[in-house]
Amino acid sequence: MKKLSYLIIFAGVTLILYPYVREKYDDWVQNRLLTEAERSVEGNGGGDRLQSEYDRLSHLLELGLDGSEDRESEPPSASSEGESAANSPKPNHNDAAVIAIDKIDLKLPVLEGATAKNMRFAAAHLTETAKLGEPGNAAIAAHRARTKGRLFNRLNELKAGDAIKISTNGGEWEYIVEKTFRVKPTDVSVLEDKNGESWLTLITCDPLVNPTHRLIVQAKLAERKTKVSS
Numbered sequence: 291m292k293k294l295s296y297l298i299i300f301a302g303v304t305l306i307l308y309p310y311v312r313e314k315y316d317d318w319v320q321n322r323l324l325t326e327a328e329r330s331v332e333g334n335g336g337g338d339r340l341q342s343e344y345d346r347l348s349h350l351l352e353l354g355l356d357g358s359e360d361r362e363s364e365p366p367s368a369s370s371e372g373e374s375a376a377n378s379p380k381p382n383h384n385d386a387a388v389i390a391i392d393k394i395d396l397k398l399p400v401l402e403g404a405t406a407k408n409m410r411f412a413a414a415h416l417t418e419t420a421k422l423g424e425p426g427n428a429a430i431a432a433h434r435a436r437t438k439g440r441l442f443n444r445l446n447e448l449k450a451g452d453a454i455k456i457s458t459n460g461g462e463w464e465y466i467v468e469k470t471f472r473v474k475p476t477d478v479s480v481l482e483d484k485n486g487e488s489w490l491t492l493i494t495c496d497p498l499v500n501p502t503h504r505l506i507v508q509a510k511l512a513e514r515k516t517k518v519s520s
Contacts, residue, residue: 313437316355316411324388324399324412340418341478347404347416347431348475351495351504355410355433355441387422389413389430390455394444400456404431413442416481422456423463423514425486431493434505442494445505446470454490454509465490465509472496472503480506487511 387400400415400422401408408414413432420426432442454465473480480491488511495501 313435313440317440324397340416340481343404343416343418344478344481345476347414347493348504350404350406350409351431351433351493351501352475353406354495354501355435386459387415388457390457391448391452392455393452394447395439396442396444398432398441400430409433419481419491420483420488422458422490423461423488423511425488427481427483427489427491429481429491429493434494434496434498434501436498442492443498445492445494445507446496448507453512454492454507456490461514463488463511464513466512467507467509470505470507473506475502475504477504480504480508 388397389400390397399412401412402415403417404414409432413430415422416429416431419429422428422430432445434443434445435441437443448467448470450467450469452467454467456463456465480493490509490511492507492509494505496503496505
């Protein structure tokens with residue numbers, strides 16, 4: 291009888307601690323990805339496809355962090371941390387990027403491709419949009435975790451005039467927010483080119499709980515700083 295009681299207590303404690311352990315693990319992977327992306331950055335100087343990628347992104351945002359299709363069913367233990375890290379996403383050296391927004395105390399690695407695995411731990415650049423810093427409309431998406439300050443949780447706090455910094459192995463760019471607004475999940479017009487100018491579009495779900503729309507932040511390139519190899 292005592293064994294049964296202990297098992298019930300253990301199961302209850304495990305259920306309570308699971309979200310906390312899972313979030314801490316996600317934060318650990320995110321920090322590791324950010325470190326790898328920053329090292330890589332510092333060390334080096336079609337319509338149908340776009341619609342398909344945006345549809346896939348919209349589906350992933352609809353699922354949210356807790357519903358990611360490739361989320362592990364159990365939180366990693368200390369003994370399995372190395373194996374989990376080996377299976378987690380890694381920034382591609384040529385595409386390594388970091389997004390930083392001082393206004394909301396945000397700094398995230400940006401991985402290439404809006405996949406469930408990438409968006410669990412980082413922000414994701416939509417492959418079919420312009421490359422970061424180049425002419426065109428480059429889009430970055432991330433989930434809005436329910437814990438304040440994680441991923442794009444505080445994106446709604448941005449206003450016109452706020453600065454967004456992007457670092458890649460090709461240089462550093464500063465974008466200035468022009469506008470923020472909400473659209474329906476199917477509205478792909480937010481990814482349209484803007485007369486060949488360099489724009490950045492940030493995308494996340496809205497509201498935070500049971501989202502029905504997408505929160506959009508659009509910023510225009512203000513400055514570029516080319517890195518000089520030492």
